[in-house]
Amino acid sequence: MGARRRRVVASVVAFAVTLVLLQGIRWSLSYHPLFHGCGEHRGLTIAADVDVSPDFQRRALVEDWNHDHPHDRATLIEVARSTDTTRSQLASALESGSCAYDVLLVDVAWLPEYAHRGFLAPVKGKWMERPSDFLRSTLDTGKWKGTQYAVPWFTDAGLLYVRKGTKAPGSFDDLVKAGYATQLADYEGLTANALEAIWNSTGELVLSDVVHKVDERTAQVVLDGLDHLVHGGTALTASRDFMEDGSFKAFTSGEPLMRNWPYAFRALTADPRVRNGFDVRPLPGRGYSVLGGWDLAVSARSKRQAEAGELIKALTGTKAQGKLFACGGFTPTRKSTLNDTGKCDDPKYQDDELPSPERFKEFADTLRTALFQAQPRPITPYYAQFSETFRGCVEDVLDAGHHVPGARRPDAATLAKVLTAALKGKHSSC
Numbered sequence: 001m002g003a004r005r006r007r008v009v010a011s012v013v014a015f016a017v018t019l020v021l022l023q024g025i026r027w028s029l030s031y032h033p034l035f036h037g038c039g040e041h042r043g044l045t046i047a048a049d050v051d052v053s054p055d056f057q058r059r060a061l062v063e064d065w066n067h068d069h070p071h072d073r074a075t076l077i078e079v080a081r082s083t084d085t086t087r088s089q090l091a092s093a094l095e096s097g098s099c100a101y102d103v104l105l106v107d108v109a110w111l112p113e114y115a116h117r118g119f120l121a122p123v124k125g126k127w128m129e130r131p132s133d134f135l136r137s138t139l140d141t142g143k144w145k146g147t148q149y150a151v152p153w154f155t156d157a158g159l160l161y162v163r164k165g166t167k168a169p170g171s172f173d174d175l176v177k178a179g180y181a182t183q184l185a186d187y188e189g190l191t192a193n194a195l196e197a198i199w200n201s202t203g204e205l206v207l208s209d210v211v212h213k214v215d216e217r218t219a220q221v222v223l224d225g226l227d228h229l230v231h232g233g234t235a236l237t238a239s240r241d242f243m244e245d246g247s248f249k250a251f252t253s254g255e256p257l258m259r260n261w262p263y264a265f266r267a268l269t270a271d272p273r274v275r276n277g278f279d280v281r282p283l284p285g286r287g288y289s290v291l292g293g294w295d296l297a298v299s300a301r302s303k304r305q306a307e308a309g310e311l312i313k314a315l316t317g318t319k320a321q322g323k324l325f326a327c328g329g330f331t332p333t334r335k336s337t338l339n340d341t342g343k344c345d346d347p348k349y350q351d352d353e354l355p356s357p358e359r360f361k362e363f364a365d366t367l368r369t370a371l372f373q374a375q376p377r378p379i380t381p382y383y384a385q386f387s388e389t390f391r392g393c394v395e396d397v398l399d400a401g402h403h404v405p406g407a408r409r410p411d412a413a414t415l416a417k418v419l420t421a422a423l424k425g426k427h428s429s430c
Contacts, residue, residue: 093113099301122149127313135152159282164278197226204423205288235250252268321334341363397409
């Protein structure tokens with residue numbers, strides 16, 4: 001069985017296991033618009049990916065809203081497990097003219113595409129509580145061509161998790177040589193990890209921010225950076241089957257190093273196999289990481305835009321973000337919330353399942369440092385085509401480096417050509 005097929009099979013198996021474990025989540029397993037045409041539906045609907053936080057803290061916020069707004073109840077529809085599948089299904093629904101969803105949870109990388117295609121309603125000022133309190137970098141993720149289309153809900157940056165007793169790598173090259181559990185399966189996580197490896201190993205922030213074309217010099221920088229991953233430790237080879245949950249499982253099973261998103265801090269603390277037996281820090285060396293995160297937007301197809309805007313205001317407000325941060329581990333997009341590391345007040349948790357105030361404050365300081373160094377992925381309405389093409393080329397480099405039969409490493413000219421085509425919305429491959 002080829003390497004790519006093995007990864008697909010592993011993803012399918014992991015997906016099936018997740019379905020069994022998460023029976024309480026309402027799923028749309030394959031794309032079928034929840035409502036045909038643009039007829040009325042009761043309450044408000046929010047389209048999102050799957051909540052991976054302890055006890056589903058995003059869902060808890062929606063229930064808080066429902067308690068306070070019994071006549072405008074909201075339903076959280078968790079469309080798919082992966083960010084890529086969620087994007088494709090939502091784009092299909094919106095393109096078809098479906099009014100099934102009022103509020104959309106949008107990965108920051110998708111925002112230009114959604115805005116460019118007319119899927120989003122511009123944000124009204126009354127839909128945001130204290131706009132000046134948002135971190136500027138996160139507020140900008142919701143803009144396209146000067147117009148605010150989404151409100152930041154939580155942000156993300158790659159972090160390094162180190163088991164107690166393990167020496168933390170002093171440079172990114174040391175980290176790669178040691179090997180670490182991360183996300184190298186064929187989905188958006190591979191794009192993020194590959195960009196971080198390129199940026200930190202070469203020191204050049206290529207394929208970041210607004211990108212219209214890729215020249216051969218840039219393509220060669222990309223190839224040089226990917227070569228570091230090829231020659232990394234064995235944990236990186238195993239990571240080619242991993243999404244976030246796979247790398248998390250490897251770390252809880254004893255792997256000493258892991259790159260993951262901030263949510264893992266809260267999840268690891270609640271895990272009896274780990275608790276406080278780890279440290280967390282920015283990625284080593286230059287500390288560049290991908291700026292991730294999710295924003296909330298009102299669907300341009302919604303018949304209840306005013307009510308949807310009020311829901312977004314509540315979900316992105318100071319109180320809600322504080323709960324998401326303390327109880328769910330989601331990185332807030334507000335400066336005040338990052339500075340207010342209060343204890344989670346959810347009575348379900350015992351003290352040993354929560355970080356101490358001192359440890360939580362240290363984590364917030366680490367997040368600020370990581371966010372300061374976080375860099376955007378290519379900002380383009382054709383990001384989906386870029387990411388799919390880029391991931392395919394990355395896999396070709398890794399397969400060739402590991403001598404997979406039939407694999408061929410692209411040269412700089414080929415890579416430049418196919419990535420430039422992808423940035424223009426054309427499907428291509430190395």
